[in-house]
Each structure stands twice: as C-alpha cells, then as structure tokens.
Amino acid sequence: MPLLEVKNLQVHFPIRGGILGRTVGHTKAVDGISFQIEPGQTVGLVGESGSGKSTTGKAILGLVRLCGGRILFDGEDITGYIGRNRSPYRRGVQMIFQDVYSSLNPRKRVLDVIAEPIRNFERMTKAEELRRVHELLEVVGLSADSALKYPHEFSGGQRQRIGVARAIALRPKLIVADEPVSALDLSVQAQVLNYMKDIQRELGLAYLFISHDLGVVRHMCERLLIMHRARFVETGTREEIYNNPMHIYTRRLIAAIPDMNPAAREANEARRKSLEREYNDQFSKFYDADGSVYDLARINDDHSVAIPG
Ligand SMILES: Nc1ncnc2c1ncn2[C@@H]1O[C@H](COP(=O)(O)OP(=O)(O)O)[C@@H](O)[C@H]1O
Ligand SMILES: [Mg+2]
Numbered sequence: 001m002p003l004l005e006v007k008n009l010q011v012h013f014p015i016r017g018g019i020l021g022r023t024v025g026h027t028k029a030v031d032g033i034s035f036q037i038e039p040g041q042t043v044g045l046v047g048e049s050g051s052g053k054s055t056t057g058k059a060i061l062g063l064v065r066l067c068g069g070r071i072l073f074d075g076e077d078i079t080g081y082i083g084r085n086r087s088p089y090r091r092g093v094q095m096i097f098q099d100v101y102s103s104l105n106p107r108k109r110v111l112d113v114i115a116e117p118i119r120n121f122e123r124m125t126k127a128e129e130l131r132r133v134h135e136l137l138e139v140v141g142l143s144a145d146s147a148l149k150y151p152h153e154f155s156g157g158q159r160q161r162i163g164v165a166r167a168i169a170l171r172p173k174l175i176v177a178d179e180p181v182s183a184l185d186l187s188v189q190a191q192v193l194n195y196m197k198d199i200q201r202e203l204g205l206a207y208l209f210i211s212h213d214l215g216v217v218r219h220m221c222e223r224l225l226i227m228h229r230a231r232f233v234e235t236g237t238r239e240e241i242y243n244n245p246m247h248i249y250t251r252r253l254i255a256a257i258p259d260m261n262p263a264a265r266e267a268n269e270a271r272r273k274s275l276e277r278e279y280n281d282q283f284s285k286f287y288d289a290d291g292s293v294y295d296l297a298r299i300n301d302d303h304s305v306a307i308p309g
Contacts, residue, residue: 001075002036003173003206004060004093009033010068011055029055031230032069037174042200042207044221046214046253052230053210057176060208061095074173091121094167096160098179104151104162110137111147114166121170136165139202141195157188164196168203178210193220214250215257218242226250231293233286236303246305248286252279 009030017024030052037043045053058064060071062081070079078089094117097103104113114133118124124132134144140161151159160180167175180196181189197220200207211217217224224241226234226249234247245251255275259265286307288294296304 002072003039003041003074004037004208005072006036006056006060006069007034007071008069009056009059009071010066011052011059011064012067028230030059033225033227033230033232034069035225035232035235037206037208039173040200040204040206041223042209042221044217044224045208045210045227046212046217046224047227047249048212048253051227053212053227054178056227057095057178057208057210060174060176061093062090091170092172093174093176094170094172096163096167096175096177096180098182104159106151108150109147110149110151110162113151113162114147114169117166117169132169133165136169139168139199140165155188156184157192160184160192161195164199168199168205171203172205174206174208176208176210179212180209181216182211182213189216196220213257214242214253218257226253229287229291229293232296232304232306233293234303234305235296236299240300240303244303246299246303247307248279248282251275 010028010032011030012026012028014023015025015027016022033056035043045056047053055064059066062078066079070077072078073089073092076089081089111130111133114136115129118129118132130147133147137144137146142158142161142165146154146162151162154162163180177196181192184192193216196207199205207220209217209220214224218238221238223237224235225232226241226247228249234241234245234250241250242254245254252275255268255272259268286294288308294306294308296306297309298304
C-alpha cells in the first residue's frame with residue numbers, strides 16, 4: 001500500500017477585486033494532479049516558481065482547502081482534515097520550509113522550538129523532554145548546548161538543521177521538504193542533503209522533496225514529478241527523467257542545471273540558448289490552445305508525459 005496517495009488534487013485561490021473585495025476569478029494553483037509515495041521513498045517535485053509546488057505540499061499537510069480531489073495517507077482518507085492539528089495523521093506528516101528562519105519563532109529557545117510538536121502530542125516530564133531534544137540535536141549534528149540558544153545565534157545551515165530536528169521530533173513517516181536548501185550556500189547544500197539522506201535511512205522516512213532545480217534533487221530522488229502551470233508535464237523514475245526527458249519543459253529544466261565544471265560552462269550556455277529557442281518554437285505542440293498542460297500519457301511503466309492524446 002502506498003504511504004501517500006494524491007488523486008486529482010485541485011486547489012484554486014479566489015482573486016478578489018474592487019472596493020467590495022468580491023471574488024472576481026480564481027488562480028488555479030494546482031489543477032488536477034495525481035501521484036503516490038511509497039514508504040521510505042524520495043519523490044522530487046520540480047518546477048519553476050509559481051508552478052504550484054508549495055501549494056501541493058501545503059495541501060498534503062492540510063494547510064489549504066482543496067477544491068477537488070482526494071488525499072489518502074496510510075490508506076486513510078484524510079481529505080477533510082484541514083486544520084485538525086492533533087489528528088494522528090498530523091503526527092505522521094511534517095514539513096520543512098525553505099525559509100526556516102521565518103518559520104522559527106525568534107523569541108523561542110531551540111529547546112522550545114523543537115519540543116513544541118512533542119508538547120502537542122505527548123505527555124513528557126521536563127527531563128524526558130530535554131533528553132529527547134538532546135537526542136534530536138545529535139541526530140542532526142548539533143551540540144546539546146544548542147538547546148538553550150536562540151535561532152539568530154545560528155548560521156543558515158545550522159538553522160536548517162533545527163528545522164529538521166523539529167520535523168522529525170514526532171517520528172513522522174513523511175516529510176514534505178519545500179526547497180530545503182535553496183536559501184543556503186552551495187557548499188552547505190551538499191551537507192544538508194547528505195544528512196537528510198542519513199536521517200532518512202535511520203528513520204525509514206519518505207520525502208516529498210520540492211525544488212526548482214533538477215540538479216539539486218538528482219542524487220536524492222528515485223522518482224520525479226515535473227510540474228508546470230499547476231499540472232504535471234512529466235513523471236517518471238530518475239533514469240527516465242534525466243536520460244530520456246520528453247517534454248520540452250523538462251528538457252529546458254535540465255539545460256538550466258547550474259554548472260559545477262567551469263570548463264563545460266561555455267558549451268552549456270550554448271545548449272541552454274538553443275533549448276530556449278526550441279522551447280519557444282515547440283510550445284504549441286506541448287501545450288493546448290489555452291496554454292494549458294495536456295493530460296499525462298503513459299510511455300512505459302516508469303514514464304509518463306503530457307502530450308496530446
Ligand atoms: N494563499 C494564496 N492565495 C492566493 N494565491 C496563492 C496563494 N498561494 C499561492 N498562490 C498562487 O498560486 C500559484 C502557485 O503558487 P505556489 O504553490 O507557491 O508555487 P511554487 O511553490 O511552485 O512557486 C501562484 O500563482 C501563487 O501566486
Ligand atoms: Mg514554493
């Protein structure tokens with residue numbers, strides 16, 4: 001049984017206008033996407049800014065109202081769980097945000113930040129709680145004395161570790177990691193990705209790993225969901241997506257992966273430019289007359305792409 005099943009998810013936000021603030025239209029942030037995550041699996045959700053990735057993550061966490069579709073977690077239909085914080089489901093799924101700093105209360109010590117979810121779900125003595133927080137700090141590679149410090153006393157990479165410690169405090173089965181390394185220096189990114197992988201092995205976690213950069217998720221994700229304009233343009237295994245990308249949007253994302261190798265930079269710049277041209281030339285083949293993404297068509301067991309049927 002899949003750990004998470006998302007079926008035809010739709011999230012539309014009202015657009016308000018005029019002095020009366022009436023609803024004058026809707027932004028279709030997510031418009032009919034379906035996918036599954038198996039226990040312990042890492043699935044990448046990739047697309048440029050505004051494609052609907054964060055809204056998808058928030059929908060899974062029950063933080064936005066769905067306007068269509070269903071979400072099942074561990075076989076249980078949790079579609080109507082919005083806002084119900086203490087449900088067992090809310091233990092099982094946690095989120096890590098890109099901007100950890102704004103998600104950490106600056107006036108709270110690290111101890112209180114990490115212990116907060118524990119306090120919501122478990123009865124522990126202060127001593128038990130402190131022991132648990134020390135364990136969690138150790139798992140993410142921070143010293144025990146970090147517990148009594150405040151978020152501003154840490155670097156960006158260390159704050160990301162605090163966010164991870166908090167997210168794993170309740171031993172969740174799934175973590176939605178929304179651009180967890182995008183705000184960090186390149187040198188720190190690799191460290192964070194590595195310990196996220198270590199923690200995954202240790203705790204048997206599944207990740208929905210959100211990024212705008214196909215390079216970042218390459219070594220992390222077994223499956224990829226490529227999102228554009230509120231829909232999936234292509235889904236498949238890592239091998240299929242990186243070795244045989246079929247949608248023009250996926251191909252452009254791959255061309256946009258930043259270069260690590262200075263010697264290849266010029267050649268890649270040329271490739272990027274030619275793909276940009278290809279994208280513009282072929283747009284009408286890959287998107288319908290309204291510019292919307294087609295339904296996914298199955299290429300093989302490991303690969304689907306949104307092309308006209
Ligand atoms: N709370 C909201 N109210 C209205 N529009 C929103 C809200 N959240 C996101 N949107 C809109 O939905 C679209 C998708 O946003 P988002 O899911 O944040 O994309 P991404 O994470 O891929 O950058 C954007 O057009 C964004 O402006
Ligand atoms: Mg986002």
